[in-house]
Amino acid sequence: MSDIKAQIAEKGTLALGQITAAAELAQLEQIRVSVLGKKGSLSEALKSLGQVPPEERPVLGALANEWKSKIEAALETKKTALEVLAIEASLEKTKLDVTIPSRKPHVGSLHPITTTVRAISKVLGRIGFDVTVGPEIETDFLNFEAVNIPKDHPARDMQDTFFIGPGVVLRSQTSPVQMREMRNQSWPVRILSPGAVYRCDSDATHSPMFHQIEGLWVDRKVSMSDLKGVLDFFAKEMFGTETKIRLRPSYFPFVEPGAEVDVSCMLCGGKNHQCPICKGTGWLEILGAGMVHPRLFELAGYRPDEVTGFAFGMGIERIAMLLHGIPDMRFLFQGDLRFLKQFGVQR
Numbered sequence: 001m002s003d004i005k006a007q008i009a010e011k012g013t014l015a016l017g018q019i020t021a022a023a024e025l026a027q028l029e030q031i032r033v034s035v036l037g038k039k040g041s042l043s044e045a046l047k048s049l050g051q052v053p054p055e056e057r058p059v060l061g062a063l064a065n066e067w068k069s070k071i072e073a074a075l076e077t078k079k080t081a082l083e084v085l086a087i088e089a090s091l092e093k094t095k096l097d098v099t100i101p102s103r104k105p106h107v108g109s110l111h112p113i114t115t116t117v118r119a120i121s122k123v124l125g126r127i128g129f130d131v132t133v134g135p136e137i138e139t140d141f142l143n144f145e146a147v148n149i150p151k152d153h154p155a156r157d158m159q160d161t162f163f164i165g166p167g168v169v170l171r172s173q174t175s176p177v178q179m180r181e182m183r184n185q186s187w188p189v190r191i192l193s194p195g196a197v198y199r200c201d202s203d204a205t206h207s208p209m210f211h212q213i214e215g216l217w218v219d220r221k222v223s224m225s226d227l228k229g230v231l232d233f234f235a236k237e238m239f240g241t242e243t244k245i246r247l248r249p250s251y252f253p254f255v256e257p258g259a260e261v262d263v264s265c266m267l268c269g270g271k272n273h274q275c276p277i278c279k280g281t282g283w284l285e286i287l288g289a290g291m292v293h294p295r296l297f298e299l300a301g302y303r304p305d306e307v308t309g310f311a312f313g314m315g316i317e318r319i320a321m322l323l324h325g326i327p328d329m330r331f332l333f334q335g336d337l338r339f340l341k342q343f344g345v346q347r
């Protein structure tokens with residue numbers, strides 16, 4: 001009996017030693033099979049119990065079971081330990097540094113033309129101008145005739161137009177929106193209309209597609225001094241409170257009288273004879289304006305003896321270039337991110 005006892009203890013002790021030394025889960029499984037498996041060493045020892053006298057069997061059986069549970073427990077403990085080690089090792093391999101700053105999500109920025117339109121609309125919105133838009137594909141009639149530029153009128157030469165079909169043009173100005181609005185609603189009208197316009201022209205200061213914003217205010221007794229007041233307010237809000245405006249008589253078929261409007265140079269204030277933007281004149285032309293021609297009221301179905309109004313139209317690129325000191329208009333349309341990113345994320 002003591003022989004078998006010793007055998008069991010020896011095998012058990014050996015197994016425990018192996019378990020302690022095991023470095024991998026697979027090894028542990030091998031040990032389990034070699035000790036506790038059907039043909040395992042402990043199982044074999046139990047089988048040999050058949051040869052011992054029956055009265056000794058319970059003692060030996062209990063001993064063997066004791067070892068069996070010891071080994072099972074040791075296997076389990078070691079298994080858990082090895083699993084933890086395996087997880088730690090794999091974490092070590094794919095090490096994540098949660099303190100590294102995350103990548104900034106890519107958000108685009110608004111184009112300077114968009115921000116300029118919004119800035120202009122915001123300023124004039126404060127004095128009651130509502131924004132409305134017209135189509136870029138326009139009839140010859142609305143683009144020209146309805147704003148008092150008949151066929152063969154020399155004023156058509158001022159706007160080299162893309163004709164895209166019989167009687168259909170890419171609008172060369174936003175002025176047709178004046179007529180669309182007046183035909184759409186009765187007076188009073190106080191609108192702003194921004195958008196793209198097209199002319200067959202291309203150099204550092206001209207692009208075949210550019211943007212304008214049209215303004216129209218029609219009501220009883222709107223006068224030239226209202227026009228000056230609105231433009232003065234606009235210039236001071238856009239370019240700074242020191243800014244002055246000046247009106248020079250000019251001709252546009254849809255207004256009478258008509259004027260070209262300058263703002264005082266925001267860079268040099270007229271003090272630098274070599275100023276790169278005003279060329280030393282102290283003034284920068286920014287828009288055309290005037291009192292709405294009675295002919296337009298007739299065509300719109302308004303009574304010229306009942307209402308008056310003023311209109312103005314300005315190039316948005318020019319304003320954006322002045323606001324941001326952009327030297328070449330083409331930068332605005334080249335889609336170069338190095339240029340566009342300078343305007344930051346504004347929404």
Ligand code: DAH
Nearest residue numbers: 173252288289290311312313
């Ligand atoms: N439509 C003119 C142009 O493109 C700009 C303009 C001038 C608009 C005078 C107006 C205005 O409304 O009154 O050159």
